[in-house]
Amino acid sequence: MIRQRTTVNEIAPYVQGAAPLTSQSYKLSSNENPFPPLPSVLEAVRAAAESIQLYPQMDAKELRAGIGRSLGVDPEHVAVGAGSVEVASQLIHALAGTGDEVVFAWRSFEAYPLLVRVAGATPVPVPLTADGRHDLPAMLRAITSHTRLIFICNPNNPTGTVVTHAELTAFMEHVPDDVLVVIDEAYVHFDRDPDSPDGLEFYRAYPNVAVLHTFSKAHGLAGLRIGYAVAPPDVTVNLRKVSLPFAVTALAQQAALASLAAGAELAERIDHVVTARESLASAVEEWGIPVARSQGNFLWLPAGDDTRRILDALSEQGVSVRDWPGEGTRITVGDDAANARVLTALDSVLTIAK
Numbered sequence: 334m335i336r337q338r339t340t341v342n343e344i345a346p347y348v349q350g351a352a353p354l355t356s357q358s359y360k361l362s363s364n365e366n367p368f369p370p371l372p373s374v375l376e377a378v379r380a381a382a383e384s385i386q387l388y389p390q391m392d393a394k395e396l397r398a399g400i401g402r403s404l405g406v407d408p409e410h411v412a413v414g415a416g417s418v419e420v421a422s423q424l425i426h427a428l429a430g431t432g433d434e435v436v437f438a439w440r441s442f443e444a445y446p447l448l449v450r451v452a453g454a455t456p457v458p459v460p461l462t463a464d465g466r467h468d469l470p471a472m473l474r475a476i477t478s479h480t481r482l483i484f485i486c487n488p489n490n491p492t493g494t495v496v497t498h499a500e501l502t503a504f505m506e507h508v509p510d511d512v513l514v515v516i517d518e519a520y521v522h523f524d525r526d527p528d529s530p531d532g533l534e535f536y537r538a539y540p541n542v543a544v545l546h547t548f549s550k551a552h553g554l555a556g557l558r559i560g561y562a563v564a565p566p567d568v569t570v571n572l573r574k575v576s577l578p579f580a581v582t583a584l585a586q587q588a589a590l591a592s593l594a595a596g597a598e599l600a601e602r603i604d605h606v607v608t609a610r611e612s613l614a615s616a617v618e619e620w621g622i623p624v625a626r627s628q629g630n631f632l633w634l635p636a637g638d639d640t641r642r643i644l645d646a647l648s649e650q651g652v653s654v655r656d657w658p659g660e661g662t663r664i665t666v667g668d669d670a671a672n673a674r675v676l677t678a679l680d681s682v683l684t685i686a687k
């Protein structure tokens with residue numbers, strides 16, 4: 334037997350959202366963007382492809398400058414990675430090792446416990462409230478002298494809930510200032526709740542806040558793998574040290590730059606998804622199926638023992654979703670055809686229930 338790390342032997346592998354069932358079906362299992370790439374973004378990728386015999390810029394200088402301009406932050410406070418999940422991994426590796434603790438809500442993004450354990454640190458999951466929200470007071474109580482990082486997933490994947498500005502302010506007042514609070518805003522573009530905090534505002538107000546953004550969701554670049562953190566400069570320096578050299582390709586960097594320049598076109602697409610989310614949620618709510626008011630590009634049905642029935646009805650319509658048996662179902666907002674299938678499926682579940 335090859336001797337491998339026990340911690341790694343014991344980790345359950347990351348589960349990818351279910352694949353489409355057939356070519357006539359809809360993959361609503363990974364919160365991907367339903368739109369094809371913007372022409373300007375494809376053009377940037379094609380142009381970058383002319384030079385793939387070369388390594389990319391390792392420090393992503395041009396892109397960090399672009400991100401800095403678009404957010405009004407110093408590019409030295411920006412660190413990029415192969416998806417924001419890689420940046421989350423960088424943060425954990427830079428701050429936490431054996432004996433250190435990382436606090437996060439649960440259920441939340443499935444990568445958190447996995448990445449923490451890979452780093453050799455200890456995951457400290459804090460249960461969500463009964464209505465699927467972060468329990469910030471309980472998260473405060475979970476802080477010990479070993480805590481190095483706290484993840485706040487806002488909006489939360491998979492429940493779609495947000496913390497409020499007031500709740501996060503009260504929370505920050507009690508977090509020790511040598512513990513980094515990472516606000517994971519993967520779905521921030523879809524968040525229409527006026528009480529939701531602006532992560533960057535907290536980043537500016539507190540010395541121990543980092544914000545994670547991704548190009549995978551609203552920007553629709555999931556397949557290119559690119560995301561970034563805005564973090565204090567003494568942290569971003571270390572993120573660069575623990576990152577895999579050249580993990581972010583030139584194609585991804587150029588696509589991200591082109592996407593940043595396509596604000597108006599993107600905003601239209603995002604609005605379309607938000608409108609579809611709201612009408613799906615209202616329909617489901619009217620039928621009396623429990624649904625959380627999601628601020629992401631997905632719906633969360635806390636269906637409990639009914640998840641199986643919902644999953645079967647959706648499969649029958651050719652729709653694959655993310656299912657947590659006995660707990661809930663997460664359905665990504667898709668294109669109009671896919672959303673219509675979701676409504677048909679859920680309608681059939683309700684008809685059976687009647």
Ligand SMILES: *Cc1c(COP(=O)(O)O)cnc(C)c1O
Nearest residue numbers: 416417418442490519547549560
């Ligand atoms: C999708 C997602 C990410 C980002 O994934 P990448 O594709 O790696 O950028 C990060 N956090 C949450 C909560 C997500 O759902």
